[in-house]
Amino acid sequence: MLFMVIERFRRQDAKAVYRRFREKGRMTDEGLVFVSSWVTADLGRCFQLMECDDIALLQRWVAEWSDLAEFEIVPVVSGAATAAVLDG
Template sequence: MLFILSWTIRHDCRNKAMTRFIESGGALPPDGVTMLGRWHAVGRRSGFGVAEANDVTLLQKWVLNWSDMLDMEVYPAMTDEQIAPLMVSALKQG
């Protein structure tokens, strides 16, 4: 299943978060979670990523590892191919 992750580094944790990110080799997710892409907002302390996991508990474990410095939100996501049939069905139902 796909997930969208968004984060904001807390103001008072900026340097600690950057250090942890660099020292951890880019904050790689645990086994069982695949990071498909990650983007950082220019000039801000925020960003978002797309990850894939079959076990949401592994994703939660990863989020908890950063919850001391980042405010994070995680949303289930669908591709165009996955959501299109649902849209067709909804349109047929009126």
């Protein structure tokens, strides 16, 4: 299952997030797959597409980063998959 993870950097401090990333990596458990990410121009938010079948893996990952960011998690489906369902 795919999830759009919207991170809002606490105190607009993107540097703290990237510092931890350099030091410890993404800190994901096996089974939680990073697909891609985008950061807003003002460095206030990051949008990450993540994939996993066990939501507990996503929850564990969020807990590791919750001191530096607030999270909104949205289950998503590709546009192509949606079109196929709607056309069927």
